[in-house]
Amino acid sequence: MTLTDALKDDGFSKTVEAWWHSLENDRGQRAELRRARSRTEAYVSPAYRNGLAKKLAKFKLSEPDLERLALAAGVLANARTLCKGHFAAVFAREGKGSPDMRDVRFRKLLAVGDDEYDELYGVLVRFVRMCDGKASLGGLIRDTRHWNDAARMQWATEYYPNRPKA
Amino acid sequence: MEYNLMNEPWLPAIFGDGRTEWIRPWEIVGDDPPVALNPQRPDFRAALMEFLVGLLQTAFAPESMKARDELLKNPPDRETLRSAFTAHAPYFNLFGERPRFMQDLTMSDADKPVRNGVGALLIEQPGAITLRENKDLFIKRGQLKTLCPACAAAALHTLQAFAPSGGRGNRTSMRGGGPLSTLAVGKTLWESLWLNVSPSKGEPNFKAAPGDDELKTRVYPWMSPTRTSDKNEQVHPDDMHPLHAFWGMPRRIVLRETDATAPCDICGRTHPVAVREFLSRPNGYNYGPEWVHPLTPYTIEEGKPPLSIKGRSNIEAYGNWLGVVYGEPDGKRFMRPARCVRNARRQSRKVNVAGYDMDNAKAREWCEHLFPIIPVEGDTAAFSRDVNNMVTAADQVRRILVGTLKDALVNEAGKNQAKIDSDLFKNTGNRFWSETEAAFYECAAKLAALPDNDEDLAERDALRLAWGGRLLRAAKTLFEDAAGRIGIPPERMKRYVDARSQLIAFTIKKLRDMEMHPQKEIQ
Numbered sequence: 001m002t003l004t005d006a007l008k009d010d011g012f013s014k015t016v017e018a019w020w021h022s023l024e025n026d027r028g029q030r031a032e033l034r035r036a037r038s039r040t041e042a043y044v045s046p047a048y049r050n051g052l053a054k055k056l057a058k059f060k061l062s063e064p065d066l067e068r069l070a071l072a073a074g075v076l077a078n079a080r081t082l083c084k085g086h087f088a089a090v091f092a093r094e095g096k097g098s099p100d101m102r103d104v105r106f107r108k109l110l111a112v113g114d115d116e117y118d119e120l121y122g123v124l125v126r127f128v129r130m131c132d133g134k135a136s137l138g139g140l141i142r143d144t145r146h147w148n149d150a151a152r153m154q155w156a157t158e159y160y161p162n163r164p165k166a
Numbered sequence: 167m168e169y170n171l172m173n174e175p176w177l178p179a180i181f182g183d184g185r186t187e188w189i190r191p192w193e194i195v196g197d198d199p200p201v202a203l204n205p206q207r208p209d210f211r212a213a214l215m216e217f218l219v220g221l222l223q224t225a226f227a228p229e230s231m232k233a234r235d236e237l238l239k240n241p242p243d244r245e246t247l248r249s250a251f252t253a254h255a256p257y258f259n260l261f262g263e264r265p266r267f268m269q270d271l272t273m274s275d276a277d278k279p280v281r282n283g284v285g286a287l288l289i290e291q292p293g294a295i296t297l298r299e300n301k302d303l304f305i306k307r308g309q310l311k312t313l314c315p316a317c318a319a320a321a322l323h324t325l326q327a328f329a330p331s332g333g334r335g336n337r338t339s340m341r342g343g344g345p346l347s348t349l350a351v352g353k354t355l356w357e358s359l360w361l362n363v364s365p366s367k368g369e370p371n372f373k374a375a376p377g378d379d380e381l382k383t384r385v386y387p388w389m390s391p392t393r394t395s396d397k398n399e400q401v402h403p404d405d406m407h408p409l410h411a412f413w414g415m416p417r418r419i420v421l422r423e424t425d426a427t428a429p430c431d432i433c434g435r436t437h438p439v440a441v442r443e444f445l446s447r448p449n450g451y452n453y454g455p456e457w458v459h460p461l462t463p464y465t466i467e468e469g470k471p472p473l474s475i476k477g478r479s480n481i482e483a484y485g486n487w488l489g490v491v492y493g494e495p496d497g498k499r500f501m502r503p504a505r506c507v508r509n510a511r512r513q514s515r516k517v518n519v520a521g522y523d524m525d526n527a528k529a530r531e532w533c534e535h536l537f538p539i540i541p542v543e544g545d546t547a548a549f550s551r552d553v554n555n556m557v558t559a560a561d562q563v564r565r566i567l568v569g570t571l572k573d574a575l576v577n578e579a580g581k582n583q584a585k586i587d588s589d590l591f592k593n594t595g596n597r598f599w600s601e602t603e604a605a606f607y608e609c610a611a612k613l614a615a616l617p618d619n620d621e622d623l624a625e626r627d628a629l630r631l632a633w634g635g636r637l638l639r640a641a642k643t644l645f646e647d648a649a650g651r652i653g654i655p656p657e658r659m660k661r662y663v664d665a666r667s668q669l670i671a672f673t674i675k676k677l678r679d680m681e682m683h684p685q686k687e688i689q
Contacts, residue, residue, distance in 0.1 A: 149654065152654070152656075152659065153663075156654075157663050160660050
């Protein structure tokens with residue numbers, strides 16, 4: 001199954017959520033994922049291979065898809081709370097600093113070049129920190145699979161309408 | 167040299183097996199009837215169709231609608247038509263002693279007429295000023311030097327029927343410059359002509375077969391001295407017979423025939439006689455604004471004279487369909503279809519609209535399009551109101567689309583300078599029409615099939631909602647396509663997102679006002 005098809009399956013996000021909660025009892029795995037500084041590091045880490053990748057075995061994802069998914073795994077490992085809604089909307093509401101500062105930071109995300117996943121990874125991990133450990137599954141997998149104009153537009157469409165009026 | 171338009175085979179017609187033959191006017195019927203006219207130029211076709219409709223209306227008008235419908239399926243035989251037409255033969259000499267068809271009766275050397283190359287008869291050819299200033303860039307001078315009598319007659323009638331403005335005293339046709347000719351279309355040439363002929367009883371009264379005197383003084387303008395307009399004198403409908411509408415003669419022209427030395431530059435055939443130049447004088451018939459031509463739709467506005475619809479580049483947009491075929495709902499300002507179309511709606515399935523898009527004397531484009539006619543089951547007024555709403559809604563959504571697109575793409579400083587009709591915006595607007603066209607006709611056909619009763623209200627509501635949904639979808643797609651495809655730099659992303667949510671919010675609000683979007687649930 002491709003990642004795109006898997007995302008349509010209800011069980012998929014439930015499994016990811018269950019895996020995230022299980023990190024609470026597997027500090028070692030979480031610490032290892034947190035140490036990853038890029039999507040590639042997350043992807044090759046044993047913690048990812050033995051953790052989330054194994055849990056999702058029944059979806060039979062291909063290696064390129066597993067690599068894409070590693071970004072979400074690494075970012076989520078840095079989160080302490082899981083929120084509802086699109087990740088961009090969560091950042092728009094919860095991010096630290098004034099709305100103007102948030103705009104500047106958000107533009108950094110939009111400025112990440114096409115297919116620069118390692119850079120994207122870094123920006124998103126920083127977003128989680130700026131939100132006091134809050135993150136969301138919404139869009140985190142779907143809108144980072146292919147980083148291009150369409151994805152940027154998705155993030156922007158979720159971010160701008162949700163920012164508090166200054 | 168004799169060349170009589172009633173006796174010469176001068177009309178190129180195409181037959182069922184695909185061959186083209188030049189026929190006489192009364193040969194439009196017969197055992198193997200032609201299916202359409204097939205001249206080399208589309209403007210000739212429109213003008214020659216009008217010529218034949220006018221001829222039938224003048225010489226062979228049916229008395230009542232019933233009589234017309236009977237002849238529609240059972241065309242008259244050739245002999246009947248021939249005797250009806252040849253009675254008018256004396257009025258249709260192209261060459262020889264004057265009076266001559268569509269040519270000035272009295273112009274003489276004393277009038278100091280202007281000598282023109284025959285190319286100037288054709289509307290798209292460069293005029294005198296263009297030649298003097300060397301501006302004939304796309305259509306070069308000198309390509310048309312010799313016309314055969316058939317093409318000269320066609321060109322002459324085309325010019326008189328569609329005459330654009332062009333310099334002082336060069337009068338326009340009675341419907342203005344480059345009017346839109348709308349003719350109902352049938353399966354054969356006969357049907358396509360006869361459908362557009364009105365019964366002679368009715369308003370305004372065409373009075374079948376006027377007497378010779380009346381024909382000479384009030385119908386065929388070339389049979390009497392031209393009513394000149396040196397001091398802008400106007401000719402009003404009361405001065406002439408209603409049939410004169412088909413034979414307007416705004417330009418004073420006399421063709422000069424000579425022996426041919428080359429084949430015709432339009433049809434390529436050789437004929438012993440050729441027209442290489444013509445004489446002209448300004449200030450021909452200057453038609454007053456009250457004329458209503460039976461083959462052209464008009465905009466009717468309270469307290470103003472009717473305004474003819476002209477050829478224009480977007481004539482095929484479905485926004486024109488209602489006005490051309492059924493008429494817009496009565497109001498302060500609305501479009502009324504040509505009389506011929508109103509009379510033919512029951513029997514015909516198509517209307518051909520054609521005309522020059524003119525910028526004064528400059529022809530921008532020849533526009534032609536075939537509109538469908540959908541039979542309306544219920545009340546036409548209700549149908550026309552519903553369709554009009556659909557078009558209005560589409561136009562409003564298009565405006566919102568183009569406006570928000572501008573917000574998304576143009577920075578603050580440039581916003582006031584950016585013209586809303588610059589290419590990208592205009593193209594997106596045009597694409598909006600074409601994008602929604604198929605859905606429009608589908609929706610209109612469903613509306614037309616509804617009978618009038620209380621039960622179909624739900625269905626009408628559903629159709630309105632479907633149409634609104636289609637408009638919203640098209641607006642979103644085109645917006646994303648136009649604004650998003652080039653990639654948006656991060657600093658402009660906010661403007662894009664804001665504009666997009668405005669597009670959706672405004673569109674939904676507008677559509678709700680028109681009951682084309684589900685209303686908000688009241689809690």
